[in-house]
Amino acid sequence: MSDAPAPRTVFLDNGLKILIQEVHTAPLASVWCWYKVGSRDEAPGHTGVSHWVEHMNFKGTTNIPREKVKGIIEEFGGSWNGYTWIDETTYLETATRDALDRMLFIEAERMANGLYEPEECESERTVIISELEGGENDPDQLLEMEVNAAAFKAHPYGNPTIGWLSDLQRMTRDDLYGYYRRYYAPNNATLVVVGDVDPEDVIRRATQHFGAIPPGTVPARTLSVEPAQLGERRVMVEKEGTTAYLKVAYHAPAATDEAFFALLVIDAVLTGAKGLNLWSSSRTPPPQRSARLYRALVEGRLASSVSGGLLPTADPYLYTVSITAREGTPLEAVELATVAEIDRVAREGITPEELDKARNQLRARLVFENDSVTNIAHQLGFFETIASVDLFLSVGDRIRRVTRDQVAAAAARVLRPTNRTIGWFKPLPTGS
Amino acid sequence: MTIDARQGLSPTRQRLQNGALVIARESRVTPAVTITASVQSGTGTDPRDLPGLAHFLSRVIDRGTESRSGDEIAELLDSRGVSLTVSAMRHAFVVSCTCLAEDFSTMLGLVADVMRNPSLPESEIATRRGEIVTSIRQDQDNPAMVAVDEELALLYPDGHPYGRRVKGTIETVEQIDRRALQSLHHDRFTPAQLVVVCVGDVDPGRAVDETGNAFGDWRGCPVTPLVVPSPARANERRRAVFPMMNKAQADIAYGFNTISRLDRSYYAFSLMDNVLGQYALGGRLGDSIRERQGMAYYVFSAFEPNLGEGPLVIRAGVNPANVDRAIVSIDEEIRRMAADGLTVQELEASKRYLIGSMPRMLETNAGIATFLQSCEQFGLGMDHDMKLSELLTAVTLDQVNEIAKRFLVPERATITIAGPYEGHDV
Numbered sequence: 001m002s003d004a005p006a007p008r009t010v011f012l013d014n015g016l017k018i019l020i021q022e023v024h025t026a027p028l029a030s031v032w033c034w035y036k037v038g039s040r041d042e043a044p045g046h047t048g049v050s051h052w053v054e055h056m057n058f059k060g061t062t063n064i065p066r067e068k069v070k071g072i073i074e075e076f077g078g079s080w081n082g083y084t085w086i087d088e089t090t091y092l093e094t095a096t097r098d099a100l101d102r103m104l105f106i107e108a109e110r111m112a113n114g115l116y117e118p119e120e121c122e123s124e125r126t127v128i129i130s131e132l133e134g135g136e137n138d139p140d141q142l143l144e145m146e147v148n149a150a151a152f153k154a155h156p157y158g159n160p161t162i163g164w165l166s167d168l169q170r171m172t173r174d175d176l177y178g179y180y181r182r183y184y185a186p187n188n189a190t191l192v193v194v195g196d197v198d199p200e201d202v203i204r205r206a207t208q209h210f211g212a213i214p215p216g217t218v219p220a221r222t223l224s225v226e227p228a229q230l231g232e233r234r235v236m237v238e239k240e241g242t243t244a245y246l247k248v249a250y251h252a253p254a255a256t257d258e259a260f261f262a263l264l265v266i267d268a269v270l271t272g273a274k275g276l277n278l279w280s281s282s283r284t285p286p287p288q289r290s291a292r293l294y295r296a297l298v299e300g301r302l303a304s305s306v307s308g309g310l311l312p313t314a315d316p317y318l319y320t321v322s323i324t325a326r327e328g329t330p331l332e333a334v335e336l337a338t339v340a341e342i343d344r345v346a347r348e349g350i351t352p353e354e355l356d357k358a359r360n361q362l363r364a365r366l367v368f369e370n371d372s373v374t375n376i377a378h379q380l381g382f383f384e385t386i387a388s389v390d391l392f393l394s395v396g397d398r399i400r401r402v403t404r405d406q407v408a409a410a411a412a413r414v415l416r417p418t419n420r421t422i423g424w425f426k427p428l429p430t431g432s
Numbered sequence: 433m434t435i436d437a438r439q440g441l442s443p444t445r446q447r448l449q450n451g452a453l454v455i456a457r458e459s460r461v462t463p464a465v466t467i468t469a470s471v472q473s474g475t476g477t478d479p480r481d482l483p484g485l486a487h488f489l490s491r492v493i494d495r496g497t498e499s500r501s502g503d504e505i506a507e508l509l510d511s512r513g514v515s516l517t518v519s520a521m522r523h524a525f526v527v528s529c530t531c532l533a534e535d536f537s538t539m540l541g542l543v544a545d546v547m548r549n550p551s552l553p554e555s556e557i558a559t560r561r562g563e564i565v566t567s568i569r570q571d572q573d574n575p576a577m578v579a580v581d582e583e584l585a586l587l588y589p590d591g592h593p594y595g596r597r598v599k600g601t602i603e604t605v606e607q608i609d610r611r612a613l614q615s616l617h618h619d620r621f622t623p624a625q626l627v628v629v630c631v632g633d634v635d636p637g638r639a640v641d642e643t644g645n646a647f648g649d650w651r652g653c654p655v656t657p658l659v660v661p662s663p664a665r666a667n668e669r670r671r672a673v674f675p676m677m678n679k680a681q682a683d684i685a686y687g688f689n690t691i692s693r694l695d696r697s698y699y700a701f702s703l704m705d706n707v708l709g710q711y712a713l714g715g716r717l718g719d720s721i722r723e724r725q726g727m728a729y730y731v732f733s734a735f736e737p738n739l740g741e742g743p744l745v746i747r748a749g750v751n752p753a754n755v756d757r758a759i760v761s762i763d764e765e766i767r768r769m770a771a772d773g774l775t776v777q778e779l780e781a782s783k784r785y786l787i788g789s790m791p792r793m794l795e796t797n798a799g800i801a802t803f804l805q806s807c808e809q810f811g812l813g814m815d816h817d818m819k820l821s822e823l824l825t826a827v828t829l830d831q832v833n834e835i836a837k838r839f840l841v842p843e844r845a846t847i848t849i850a851g852p853y854e855g856h857d858v
Binding site: 013022025026027028058069070071074075076077078079094095122123124125128129130131132133134136137138139158176205239240241242243271273282283285286287288290291298299301304307324325326327344356357360361362363364367368370373385401427 | 461463464503505506507510511512513515517530531532558559561562563565566569570572573574575576601668673676678679680681711712719722723724725726727728729730750751769781784785786787788789790791792794795796797798829842850851
């Protein structure tokens, strides 16, 4: 498994870290600007502020008036986007290489000169509430929100990134702008540029656009440590619906913990390897037909789908197995079979053949998920934000080095009944 | 390897003696290859009384062949980190995968085996039937799916293939048996219908040779030519509400019948659609409904022409209190575009966007494979990537405005609403 090439790393005087990787396979460049701020940084009463601020940062700046936002990157055939999650907020543009300067300009403007017009904040409040309501239409998302909230008592990872409705209804423009100004500083950001570019040119242009932005005093991140769970937790969502869903979530190691990679192998054995790219891993389904939970649940005609979720995070987060019960199958039976398979891994470990297969799967997924300048840039910035780019560069090696003993140790540590939260979505008949 | 803008993709295209077509394009961006094998048979050829047949076949075709059990296929795939994706689209049944370059021969062999020799075991049929039924039940609880399914049913009535549910109904899925699946495979899966596309870290000559080895001795019977009837067009405004009071948000689908992909006004229509509901964050519709009024997280238009006359459907997800206001806003934008047309600036901006986005679209192996397969399906030519810029540039404002005037008529719109809304007429 060949590991990814190291990007060139440069720091500006104001603390902005720049990662540059030349990829000359297409006349494209991808620019991402990452901030170490996410829903973990939100105070009670202000849940959802990181995500709302992300939305506001598409609403015009001092030098990009509102009416000029539309088309600013499209004229280069480019796409743009952004997302917020628990540890990070990020923005991207991918376009033809001649848009490089424009992309850097946009990101510098976003960092320093957001307008936050009061009427725009109000208009976006209802857009975000619409986004939340759209999510609530999906029983699986509803259940995920409940399970996460139950799994964390102290750490803010338990809050939904989109926020709780009452907070979204109450927060003010000043709350948003204050948060923006606290966290959007060059010394809290990583700029990533990947593509058909000359690194010296990138550095020159980045210095020109970002160099004059002063560093800020960024608040220390939360120090709350989730206490050890003392017993299995259960949540039940009962709502009108057609289909039953089950989630089994275990507190999982952070990305910097070597056990994380052993758990990746376990997930591959249980549900098939997904890879590590939050941006692209859902494009293709995992190879899972011989995975233990797929065999027990889907081939066993108890479920119509099963998936595992394990992503690199700064602090210990969750490993979640999600199951859609097959029509007519009681959740009790689905849970029994699921837990039996997971417990078997904890008790007996995995076979040498399963370890080989998991490594092969992960090796292939790492190739597939780094097939574009956008995906490569995502991975560099994502890992730098939640841990370090060095961790990303060593991912292949770390997976290669996982042993069965490490898998057994990780399984014994993570896959304990007292470490899990079980959630049911129980559909009620119409009109109940 | 950078794509040379002057030469474009310039893939190798070769027809085998049995009529099968191979298209190969080398790209060494990653040590991987994407393979797609398709036949021109999708949900559009489902028997009128058995919708869901092609979709059912897509769920079971790769679960066993004459020489391999389902378990053997599972091991072959999983040990290489490969997942097969099988899709039954309106007029294409596609088996595709991306594999490491070292696994190309093995995976091409498996794709050929699956396309040619599915054994369709009864036990697998029973297992997949339960999955499909569950999936249909999930769709019934999803306002977006309900709104779109019902929209298409109204736009394409009288058993038109585009109006039938892709997955069928629970009743038809229960009726589909092994014999029906075998018949579909026998009747529609033939080498003359087959297009294999290989893109990635493999020499095109080798890709053609190995595809010849895998498919060259395949024989099949002639296929009845595909005829897609024109739908009965609406001559009045139609509106249907599907209350789902357990939900938080309502989904609106607002649409029209349009043209086929082969229609000469396709590029003018695409540009109009881009300005209406695509450009940046949902075009004019996004400006009004999301950006100015803050009513929706998503609002966009989707123009989906096919071998037959496909739909243009505007979609929005809104709070139930805003359903009526959102429909009024869509009406206003539709009426304004039909009456006043696009501006020159809007048209030029959309042209620049669609032309400029080509390198992104063709960056990955999967992107190139999908593009080439589509070029072949619609007879666009293997140099279509080179011609696209010219085709879009040649579209005039008058042509686009004529399309807007002809198709964007609120008085003939078909509107469906699904969600926590019981509604009143707008």
